[in-house]
Amino acid sequence: LRNGYPEVIYCQGKDIGHIQQIVQDMLRRGNNILATRAEKDVYEAVKKICPEAEYHELARMITVKRKEVPVPDTYIAVVTGGTADIPVAEEAVVTAQMLGNKVERVYDVGVAGLHRLLGNLDIITSAKVIIAVAGMEGALASVVGGLVDKPVLAVPTSIGYGANFHGLAALLCMLNSCASGVAVMNIDNGFGAGYMASMINKL
Amino acid sequence: LRNGYPEVIYCQGKDIGHIQQIVQDMLRRGNNILATRAEKDVYEAVKKICPEAEYHELARMITVKRKEVPVPDTYIAVVTGGTADIPVAEEAVVTAQMLGNKVERVYDVGVAGLHRLLGNLDIITSAKVIIAVAGMEGALASVVGGLVDKPVLAVPTSIGYGANFHGLAALLCMLNSCASGVAVMNIDNGFGAGYMASMINKL
Amino acid sequence: LRNGYPEVIYCQGKDIGHIQQIVQDMLRRGNNILATRAEKDVYEAVKKICPEAEYHELARMITVKRKEVPVPDTYIAVVTGGTADIPVAEEAVVTAQMLGNKVERVYDVGVAGLHRLLGNLDIITSAKVIIAVAGMEGALASVVGGLVDKPVLAVPTSIGYGANFHGLAALLCMLNSCASGVAVMNIDNGFGAGYMASMINKL
Amino acid sequence: LRNGYPEVIYCQGKDIGHIQQIVQDMLRRGNNILATRAEKDVYEAVKKICPEAEYHELARMITVKRKEVPVPDTYIAVVTGGTADIPVAEEAVVTAQMLGNKVERVYDVGVAGLHRLLGNLDIITSAKVIIAVAGMEGALASVVGGLVDKPVLAVPTSIGYGANFHGLAALLCMLNSCASGVAVMNIDNGFGAGYMASMINKL
Amino acid sequence: LRNGYPEVIYCQGKDIGHIQQIVQDMLRRGNNILATRAEKDVYEAVKKICPEAEYHELARMITVKRKEVPVPDTYIAVVTGGTADIPVAEEAVVTAQMLGNKVERVYDVGVAGLHRLLGNLDIITSAKVIIAVAGMEGALASVVGGLVDKPVLAVPTSIGYGANFHGLAALLCMLNSCASGVAVMNIDNGFGAGYMASMINKL
Amino acid sequence: LRNGYPEVIYCQGKDIGHIQQIVQDMLRRGNNILATRAEKDVYEAVKKICPEAEYHELARMITVKRKEVPVPDTYIAVVTGGTADIPVAEEAVVTAQMLGNKVERVYDVGVAGLHRLLGNLDIITSAKVIIAVAGMEGALASVVGGLVDKPVLAVPTSIGYGANFHGLAALLCMLNSCASGVAVMNIDNGFGAGYMASMINKL
Amino acid sequence: LRNGYPEVIYCQGKDIGHIQQIVQDMLRRGNNILATRAEKDVYEAVKKICPEAEYHELARMITVKRKEVPVPDTYIAVVTGGTADIPVAEEAVVTAQMLGNKVERVYDVGVAGLHRLLGNLDIITSAKVIIAVAGMEGALASVVGGLVDKPVLAVPTSIGYGANFHGLAALLCMLNSCASGVAVMNIDNGFGAGYMASMINKL
Amino acid sequence: LRNGYPEVIYCQGKDIGHIQQIVQDMLRRGNNILATRAEKDVYEAVKKICPEAEYHELARMITVKRKEVPVPDTYIAVVTGGTADIPVAEEAVVTAQMLGNKVERVYDVGVAGLHRLLGNLDIITSAKVIIAVAGMEGALASVVGGLVDKPVLAVPTSIGYGANFHGLAALLCMLNSCASGVAVMNIDNGFGAGYMASMINKL
Ligand SMILES: Nc1ncnc2c1ncn2[C@@H]1O[C@H](COP(=O)(O)O)[C@@H](O)[C@H]1O
Ligand SMILES: Nc1ncnc2c1ncn2[C@@H]1O[C@H](COP(=O)(O)O)[C@@H](O)[C@H]1O
Ligand SMILES: Nc1ncnc2c1ncn2[C@@H]1O[C@H](COP(=O)(O)O)[C@@H](O)[C@H]1O
Ligand SMILES: Nc1ncnc2c1ncn2[C@@H]1O[C@H](COP(=O)(O)O)[C@@H](O)[C@H]1O
Ligand SMILES: [Mg+2]
Ligand SMILES: [Mg+2]
Ligand SMILES: [Mg+2]
Numbered sequence A, B, C, D, E, F, G, H: 001l002r003n004g005y006p007e008v009i010y011c012q013g014k015d016i017g018h019i020q021q022i023v024q025d026m027l028r029r030g031n032n033i034l035a036t037r038a039e040k041d042v043y044e045a046v047k048k049i050c051p052e053a054e055y056h057e058l059a060r061m062i063t064v065k066r067k068e069v070p071v072p073d074t075y076i077a078v079v080t081g082g083t084a085d086i087p088v089a090e091e092a093v094v095t096a097q098m099l100g101n102k103v104e105r106v107y108d109v110g111v112a113g114l115h116r117l118l119g120n121l122d123i124i125t126s127a128k129v130i131i132a133v134a135g136m137e138g139a140l141a142s143v144v145g146g147l148v149d150k151p152v153l154a155v156p157t158s159i160g161y162g163a164n165f166h167g168l169a170a171l172l173c174m175l176n177s178c179a180s181g182v183a184v185m186n187i188d189n190g191f192g193a194g195y196m197a198s199m200i201n202k203l
């Protein structure tokens, strides 16, 4: 196990008793803990055996911080197209913070209101790496990638309906970006984006 | 048949002799003619039986103009993301012109170079209706739709590779546009966009 | 913000408290309000803080009218294939009306009973722009487009089962229409069709 | 082997020598022969060993008639949407004729020109069974099925481009037909439609 | 409306009050009634306003018989691969009976137990037309089509899991049948198969 | 490298010079060689540097046998639906033989002519493991799996057209087989089936 | 019925009364019973009429053992990528054991922690046949197939989200394995894998 | 334009005259040039107007170096699964080198021969960022991501056949990687991977 790095639990589909037991083991090893896709009842159960556990409601995450992690001066910018994309963005934010990174949020700046994006360009451009989270057509990643000369991790979300096909539209859009410097994560994979951005931010 | 409107031949998959015969019939009826998806050899054959036929190489179209069509003062803006999208755009342009419309071209202003789009916003905004032609991820339609308060006809092109799936990525992107006022044509259907834009421009 | 135009909330996936707060902000700015995909309980909550809010049950929409919008003499025809398509059609109707348009409804005139469509051709032909809403195979848009010389906005619905794939069949049918003058919206996107039709009706 | 019925060869992908040999065997057994998807050079080769072989160019079929087959008084109507669908329709026609059926052709009556279909309704309605062949959006089968009270065998063709996906659009359209009495064959399967229609016509 | 034919209601997605009202109208016109996809609570509601309504639990159908329909001597065979396909098969059976047809059921004779099919070949071969209902891989239709010289209407069901994709596997299997004389209905469309089989049985 | 086992080259997409060089290296190591997807010109080139190389035209394979491989008494049965599936079947046959196995071929016994399969059941049942190769709808694997109590390796082929989607129909059919004891290889992967069958035959 | 082999019930979608009745019949015939996809309430109902029925909670299976089945000395290794794949793996394990096989479990050894797989290579290599169960990207089957010279039955699971498409990603990965000796089962088909592995283990 | 960075031409689908003209313009501006997807005849034409142009045959790229670009001490590792993936890998290599980066190649180390990968782990682990290029099932990216604690840019290639669907299998595999620190490029997008890796290597 990598020093200071949290141990991670993916809660979806696991029953609460099982999760409690995994947490117990992790606590014994003295590591930081990060639990993703955790509903509130999972948190209540974890809190009983670990009172200092914190809940991040929007991100649906539980964190337990036992050890300090060094934090570089540079930061990660997390950008979203709409407000509905925020849960996925927050999963990235909490993951990155827990791994020892400063994060700047720039939310709800999608292409339907391009001026809001242009008005925040400074904070985005000054980041070391950018996470662009968008559902619907997912055009945000291309627009950010075209404006900014930094690596962009694009996260399609499953927000949308009809010919969105649960995020497929945004995923394909991002994979086909004609802007250079854009790489793509799985649909709704905020955790993966936060992890990868942390790797890059700490290079 | 609607007065002054050209008769249309879709040449793809038809053999040259058959096309010559169709043109002969149309000439007899005295109408304007518009032939789409016509390679150069089709043009040579048509020219033999109709010397005033004109060829539009980029658009791969043949036109024969026998009757004048009234042209309104307003115009249609045709916008493309890249240079590879120009053949589809030109199919729309020639169709619209043949149906009696003024057209303004704004080419190669895709999201990878957003400044070129912003620098041409005036000419786009002043159009009565806009045709946005884009391949790769197709984000152009959303960006134009978000900036401009006019109806946008989005035409995905089959330009791209890999997870582009011959235009599917751009098609889905455009159908899911979070900008209001965007309707979508079939992949590579420049003719249809030019026809529909003409209908709207003449309302 | 464009003068007289309503501010729009897409309610699906937002929690009621959040919606109330958005409405509060909008009311403060004095604008008209349009909320889509709003179940009855959302309406009850909005009514509490805004007693003049109206609910459109079939369309699942809430409207608040504070300012008058100018209404042109021309009208939009909204046509459906079946009765199951009516909710999507009504979303288009309420949107168009709220944006200041006259609307004529021609419902349940799908291809399985073509005579009903032919019997209503007058009212459809006299519209400035037509919205054709259909699920199952979506053939209505092609049939209307073939009969009428006005721009048709085709809205596939997710009504159907089996190889319908939640509206994909109707979507592909409409995109491939061999009638000229048909452009396509996302599956179930009545709002978008109403918005675009309003743009065209007001040109 | 069913009495009087032809033996059938599907030529696509078979080499000419192999086809000659199969034909030789069939001739020895004294049966009628039907070869589908046969290019002209295949015909030339077959003609060498069987001079009475006939070629049906549009249908890309070879037939050899050795025995008479009884022909009922009723007939099969074969309807197409466009002219590009005719090869598939002719495959059905030649198959049905070879199996001992009268056929009436009603070609190029698709939904983009509905009046041509309505003008031919009599001949369609009086058939015992109808084959409806259409590419693009494939709406023809629904329209015919809605107008006529006879079994309709719908054959989608691969004619189209873009979001047609080689006939998928027409296939899905036909499978989702809201008209009753429509059953569907594989894309471009004119042979299968002719065979099934013959079965029904002879009941 | 065609004489003696029932009026049909597709209940899925309609609310009970609406269905009661449709039934009331139909009763007033004195016709037979057929309601498909009707859960038990729909039946209870219909029974209140029409005590002679009958419920077919397996088929999830309601029937009201007011007029007699002539019944030919020939019959329709309805064959299923498994027991899970029976609801779809029963939808076909009740539809066909209500339209005035004799039906023979041959259930649970799929390819995993081919001897059961071979043991029932007589009753299948003697039918005028066969409905083959199968989920999973849908091979039943090909096997029946290969053994029997009668028209086969193949109905894929949504029974299955994983790479079955809700009936897509069976649908594609049936469309690609290498046996002649097989036409395909939409996934789970027992009603359509019963209707088409009745048309053919009465020719 | 496993003793006696051939070294394998997948020729598709490799240029001839490169293949010659790979063969040279393999010859130096003294091993048996198996080259798949090799057109005749590849064979000519290989023959020049290795005169004892043999070509298997139907299988499109080259073999070089330097060392003897032990051959068990049991055998592998290779069954095909049609004659068009034979190249894939032969790839399996030559692979299995080269790996030291007896093979029995049972070709062209698909479901459209079930009696041919039933007439060969003995030879299939007595095999230790069966390879079932089929295109179109791929029902053969289910039928064999239902009749025989031996492991069946199912190989879908890309033979077919339209809704076959280059082998997808047969692949899905085989994956959803309701017969027990069927496992599936990639489309057209005769080599893989021969390799796996050899493994099983030698257990 | 094959001697000693259990009779199998697939419980999903069957109602409890129906299952009880099927079990009653099987008990009368005196055979072993295997019920798959059985929730706990199904077990309670079966226990009432058959007190010696056992429940396998993880595998969601019910077994009734009346007759002994011979067990060979060789064993089947069942390997999983993650803990979420264990239910599918256990379905394979219980099936194989019930059919008379020894099984060794090697769970949670996926590619994200390759050292755990390498640390267990001995027990995997010594098996007669291997079942590799994995969701997410499904790379486990390729890795095992590349390391071990035994037949591998690959079972993709539906574990994953986003572009996993309910197991499609793992299914495609396994079908395209560049390791030789890998054959694939349907998504989540633990039963089929256990059955096929038993067949091979007993050769 | 970013200082020292080359100007890029995507040659596919552009005619040679057009490319010559673009190059002429770029030369006038004095920048470095990078042309991708350039066949040999394109190179010959470019060489005529720019004799110092270099051709990279495997990568199908043309480069013209006019200005020096600073090169950091750290390097990028480019890893491939098979030899058929090398052209895509070389596109990444040449792009990265042209942008001023050291590159280490580790080719043909896919999961079918895992020992070759393990034997090269040192050179991979010491890179600042890794590009993993793989076709077939694409498992390489997961395996590398699981072994190494550096950012991995995964590039699926279109190498494969059957259920590979032109790279879709590898793409989905990589998007679903259960190893952390893997982001994905479009199928065959070596250029994009080289560009993004350069960005990261220079942070
Ligand atoms: N490029 C095009 N894309 C879509 N539809 C077209 C195109 N060109 C022509 N058409 C339509 O095709 C019809 C002519 O088809 P055809 O009778 O086959 O020549 C015209 O009436 C147009 O509506
Ligand atoms: N189960 C079914 N599947 C497909 N079509 C149906 C079904 N039941 C009824 N229909 C068709 O739906 C029409 C009635 O639809 P509706 O007016 O929505 O109740 C009938 O005329 C039938 O053609
Ligand atoms: N027809 C085939 N289909 C799938 N895999 C094959 C085929 N032929 C050879 N292979 C595999 O490809 C490997 C050789 O690939 P290569 O090194 O590219 O020549 C062999 O080890 C086999 O495992
Ligand atoms: N192989 C490639 N794949 C994806 N994008 C590329 C590739 N080669 C060049 N590009 C991009 O395409 C742009 C040039 O496109 P164009 O103007 O059409 O030549 C460059 O700025 C690159 O961002
Ligand atoms: Mg950028
Ligand atoms: Mg706009
Ligand atoms: Mg029209």
Ligand SMILES: [Mg+2]
Binding pocket: D144, D145, D146, D147, D148, D149, D150, D179, D180, D181
């Ligand atoms: Mg009808």
Ligand SMILES: [Mg+2]
Binding pocket: E144, E145, E146, E147, E148, E149, E150, E179, E180, E181
């Ligand atoms: Mg038959």
Ligand SMILES: [Mg+2]
Binding pocket: F144, F145, F146, F147, F148, F149, F150, F179, F180, F181
């Ligand atoms: Mg079996």
Ligand SMILES: [Mg+2]
Binding pocket: G144, G145, G146, G147, G148, G149, G150, G179, G180, G181
């Ligand atoms: Mg192996």
Ligand SMILES: [Mg+2]
Binding pocket: H144, H145, H146, H147, H148, H149, H150, H179, H180, H181
């Ligand atoms: Mg890693």
